[in-house]
Amino acid sequence: MSAGTPPVRIVLADDHAMLRQGVRLMLDADPRLQVLAECTTGAEAVAVVREREVDLALLDVSMPEVNGFEATRLILAESPRTRVLFMSIHQSDPYLFEALRVGASGFVHKSVGGQDLADACLAAFRDEPVLFTGTVRTLLRRHMLAGDHAALTDREREVLALIADGRSGKEIADSLFLSEKTVENHRSRILTKLGLTNRVQLTRYAIRVGLIDP
Incomplete structure (x- = not known):
């Protein structure tokens, strides 16, 4: 600030x-x-x-x-x-x-x-998610094919998992050997496919669609 x-x-x-x-x-x-x-x-x-x-x-x-x-x-x-x-x-x-x-x-x-x-x-x-490291990423990987996640490509699923883990665009790019522009394009397509507008909504959606063990 x-x-x-x-x-x-x-x-x-x-x-x-x-x-x-x-x-x-x-x-x-x-x-x-x-x-x-x-x-x-x-x-x-x-x-x-x-x-x-x-x-x-x-x-x-x-x-x-x-x-x-x-x-x-x-x-x-x-x-x-x-x-x-x-x-x-x-x-x-x-x-x-x-x-x-x-x-x-x-x-x-x-x-x-x-x-x-x-x-x-x-x-x-700032409306950013405050999460325990790795919690959401682990669950996303375990349940990635559930519900609307099936509409995502394999690469989009990888990017989704890293976004939900709180990684920055640069960190995701470095991890997946992509450019930051490519990562941003993936992020935009993910949000469009899931009908969401920001990182917090994406993370909440990931939790809401059954990413919890009973």
Whole structure:
């Protein structure tokens, strides 16, 4: 973010006071971020979004009254422009899948350091997916022929897997020995075939079409 750009306005919700205060200290240390309010429940976070201009809701998954997933649905209904990022102690894939299903950008583990947390918040604000490395790529490879993926060529499937893994255009080009322009052409065709418009939608689609083991 350039100098003079307003900070990302955040509502922070976690029912554990000590952890919440520690997270706030890390966020307050970054001038690009501003914590507008601290909440102990999902319902409180929804109320803040209803009353104030919030750019990002940073939510715990497990909270009393209204959990993080339900709070996300309510927050996005109130303010579709607000982004959501989960904090969790869980590292199991179903939490990530459910986060994406309800419209969040992803989630971070509660053990992350201050810089990683700040970077994750900024990525979520930019509507970029915040994912565990390799999770989506592995599942995409396992289920690549399911549903509309059959319409993609083998090369497009390779590019799709790398995009969903968070790779940049240059990284994909280097990995597949292609030019960045060719990678961008593949990306455009993938989005067109799947009826999507950006990386986040692509990743959410990949999760939604049955990439979860029962």
